[in-house]
Amino acid sequence: MLDNNRGHIVGINGNMITVRFDTFVTQNEVAFAIIGDKKLKCEVIRVNGNKADLQVFESTSGLKINDVIEFTDNLLSVELGPGLLTMVYDGLQNPLDNLAEESGFFLERGVYMQPLDRETKWEFTPTAKKDDKIKAGDYVGHVPEGIYTHYISFPFSAQGNWTITEIAESGEYTLDDIIGKAENEKGEVLEIKMVQNWPVKIPINAYKEKYLPEDTLITQQRIIDTFFPVAVGGTFCTPGPFGAGKTVLQHAISQHAQTDIVVIAACGERAGEVVEILKEFPHLEDPRTGKTLMERSIIICNTSSMPVAAREASVYTAVTMAEYYRQMGLNTLLLADSTSRWAQALREMSGRLEEIPGEEGFPAYLESLIAGFYERAGLVKLNNGESGSVTIGGSVSPAGGNFEEPVTQATLKVVGAFLGLSRERAEARRFPSIHPLDSWSKYNSIAAPEALETARKTLQRGNEVNQMMKVVGEEGTSIDDFMIYLKSEFIDSVYLQQNTFDSVDGATNEKRQKHMFDKVMNILKTEMKFEDKDSVRKFFMELRQLYIDWNYAKMGSNEFKELEQSIDRKLKESTNA
């Protein structure tokens, strides 16, 4: 690598600069624009002759023609190692808490800090031995990181087969300490540290194979797990207009999903919403571990007023970290809010590059980039035979709430589950506002397929009756149809709707969901005898009240049991009326 591979600015247009370079450049390599005593991070995004276009991750204000650019020959990368959990980073992996200590209220440009702490000593236990054959992704040892055993992998970038020549003894080491050495057939020597760099736009693929995702990822949201399930290692998207509840839903999933690690990518949306996570997670208990939610989380935060180019990088930074923990045999969940902002960042840059635009000004390669991103999810078989997974859920913010737009459409082509949020349901306060008729999932539900089919049919028929009733009135509707309508409203209000902000109703575990769904199905199947509509309506209102109260009761409590009995008694009334 050249020490001083340099170039000079020949053009500036917003956050894009054009640079004439002296020797060579690599596509996607990092460079720095020198301005006074500051260096502004950039990335090469197009090369043409002896000129390169770079996107600058900072404000370009004050840069001049002929200013110096230093190329680094390194692709845009993140640091991977123990200490990532609980961290809050910007899109380029700058630790925001440390930045705050350094620069105060504002994100001053050109200030970059080491993502992982170099002072901390980690309790390393080697598992590889001298003379062991080793390759990329094999473990050399482990350290405890909070609630998990953090496996130290042989560098993912190492090509071919290596032999361990030295390995450190158990003990405390910092990230910069060399904990081992390896040699390959060519006699090259590789020093092993507990930290390694990885280029964010390239998937980590140091595993044996990808499996088809099968198990349901329990999110504890009834409408998802039962009706539109997400699989461990699968992908899903939550498009919806503003105010439909995308962010609240993602926050709920980030809290309640039964997964080991959650990586949250707050991508180009409100800063205030991340602040809620930052302030709450350290105090919320994760029932699975008894520790705080923060201890299983990494937050990547590149909100709407932060530099746009770094927003584009942020989703890749996030998914790389999720892949890293997958390598340890953990199940990780990446939630990105919102992928549309990432796509818009691409669109802005594509416009500056004067590329031929596709639909709505988005670049023609939008679809393949979106596909490539979701492709990084997956359930994999690791080198040691264990499995690990990355599940990706992205919210989509379609212009005008219209799903027929490029980002939503490109996303729908590649994801395994579509949870479409509807403005109508949100306005009717039917939360989570996932549309029960429009949404779909290719994954396995926790409920039996036949039961699910019956429930779906009821929802569909109920909707038809409701539409009809709007024309012919209640008077013109038969009591049987009316009963179907009430049954569909019943499933909606007691099962699909869920009070996110209630400590009991907000999260329904698998066991409880199955139990409750059986109960609902039982009600649907019951042949009811009613004389007139007023009495059916009254019956369902009362049943609904009992059921909602039941939703709020802790499973196993006396109240829970009593309410369940009341529901059963109430149901009997309907058959011998």
Added chain:
Amino acid sequence: MRKVYHKIIQVAGNVITVEAENVAYNDLAEVTSKRGVSLAQVIRLQDNKVYLQVFAGSRGVSTNDEVRFLGKPMQISSSDNLLGRVFNGAGRPRDNRPEITEDLIEIGGPSVNPAKRIIPQRMVRTGIPMIDVFNSLVVSQKIPIFSVAGEPYNDLLARIAMQAEVDIIILGGMGLKYDDYLYFKNTLDEHGALSRSLMFIHTAADPIVECLLVPDVSLAVAESYALEGKDVLVLMTDMTNYSDALKEIAITMEQIPSNRGYPGDLYSQLAARYEKAVDFDDAGSITILAATTMPGDDVTHPVPDNTGYITEGQFYLKNGRIEPFGSLSRLKQQVNDKTRKDHRVIMDTMVRLYADYKSTCEKQSMGFQMTNWDNKLLKYGEMFESRMMDLSVNIPLEEALDLGWKTLAECFDKTETGIKTDFIKEFWPENA
């Protein structure tokens, strides 16, 4: 100051091109033409070509005119002497009083580190039940009024500003009608608030580029006051004019439009401004109230649509009233559990019943039979509209809550409202 002059080699839209060296991106220049002197800002550099956006517009600029670079980006005074004054978008006085050049700060500064933000929790009382009771406004909130042209959105902005207990009010007018400007000025004067206000005014008659500067200068000044511990309220009207100015510039720069001619970065541009709203730990705050007129009352139009994705809710003004549906304060839950314990109950119940009233109205218009319950709802709906929704109502939150109970009691039986029994026991007025 450097005294080098440059010749103009191209004029297109409001953008002129000169050949010059050693010019920094975003720097200012002075363009002297027959029409006088205007500031211009570097918006693109290409080899030795410098593209400048002329604040006063390029009309009357000739290739003979001269351009002098100032060697600095756009700055604005942040001095206390700004208070009581009126400026244009470029920061020049509009009130025939002297220019202020002390305590200069740059505009469009970096964003606040999210790690330094705090969860907002101070309610702003407005005396407007549709806000205080149903969609509480919170210090540091950014929220627009969505309305069609012709609705009294400026009156509403002015009224909230007068009622809110803030230290400083900054009015950013974009494409403002002169009458509206005078209206704001008189209102501030009547309430003795002029001395704690300042205005950056771009009227429909002024050059379009100056419109683009209004939010930046307003918010830069707001930020510096907030850092000194002041609670600042920034009123921005009308952000649709601002967006249209962005569109116009983008089109003359031959940028590829994304949606109905608006540039692809409309979202980022709006967000960079709205996200300046903040509550600083140990210092002051910025609250942003904006007006966003919706062409054709269409929320899916790119301006309200992008805005809604950025702001913390919106007040939907229609037929002179703030509609409960379509309005949302995303921060209300931070404060409405700390006011009075029946606040949320009244909020939920009254809106739910008003929704029922609306469907009864629909049924009525279809000619379906009205039941006893329907008639109760009809009575309730009308009362709700006159007692809560009418913008002339101006009462404190507590009084509005009491009025809510009174209204419920006048229209319904205790058991018909779906309110939990303990609240009925405590709050239901017995002698209604």
